[in-house]
Amino acid sequence: MTGPSVLDVSPVIPVVVLDDAGTAVPLARALLSGGIGVVELALRTAAALDAGARFLVSPRTTRPVVGAARRRDVPLPAGVATASGALPALGVDLHELTSVPAGYLDPVDLADPADVGCVGGHRITPPDGFARRDSGRVEEPARAAVALR
Template identity: 40%
Template sequence: MSSPVLPVVVLDDATQAVPLGEALLAGGIDSVEITLRTAAGLEGIRRARAVPGLRVGAGSVLTPAHVDQVVEAGAEFIVCPGLSTAVVSRAREHGVDILPGVATASEVMAAVALGLDEVKLFPAGLLGGPAYIEALSAPFPGMRFVPSGGVSAATLADYLAVPSVRTASGSWMVARDLLARADWARITELSAQALDL
């Protein structure tokens, strides 16, 4: 990931993808993870790809078939809650970046064995937050971690202060209630505030 903040979006209405992407860009965030947690996710990825300058990824990717679907929809990167060799392999077949999830040192070792140098740490807050990442980073000096799950405006700076963390993902700036109200101005404001942190 290149941006310090990666919004994790759960779309209930695919038509919101374009104004959402524009609102994020207006706040300075140029990447978004649209999850497959709802029926609108796949179409949301397709629509968001129409926003110039926005890098669109797919989240909650669980199977090789999901990889095929999101790549066809235009996803530029893939995020998974866990580590699946089959999913990593399929993403590589498509030439798409993948960010699999890990929670333990054993899973990080499996990621290293697959040649990965960046993983999602999930659920970061429940696992121990920044202190856990600091401890986990020690035996894996070449690994970068993207904390997800429990990251908020209040904790973002603490996560980004960890040397092995360049990006943190969260959903507070794209919360479902903001999407339901189509409050694009507030999403832009929260995005800009996140980058200021």
């Protein structure tokens, strides 16, 4: 794939669990209004499969995952948990890495936030997902997360 990196599109990539595919578009619009242009849908429910994908993320960089991304011509920021975990990704010419397990990242944890182009996290969307369809509950934390950049 050519063009801008997925990691350059948004300073934060929230991990979202969808229980209802019908909430995907309103949720995405609320996140976009808050300044977030990329969402990672966790494949924990059937609804996530119905929402579509423009890139893949995996907690491990395996040949089948790399092959799936290349067959679909979609980006794959390789999931790594340690520095040594980055070696398999670099070995198959993947140079964009994402930290796993994903979780909440406090800006205090960053030695120099300017060195981090993009972070992932769970706490941008409410714990109950987007069941109430209250865009303010998504837009406000999204704006706060984007302000970290």
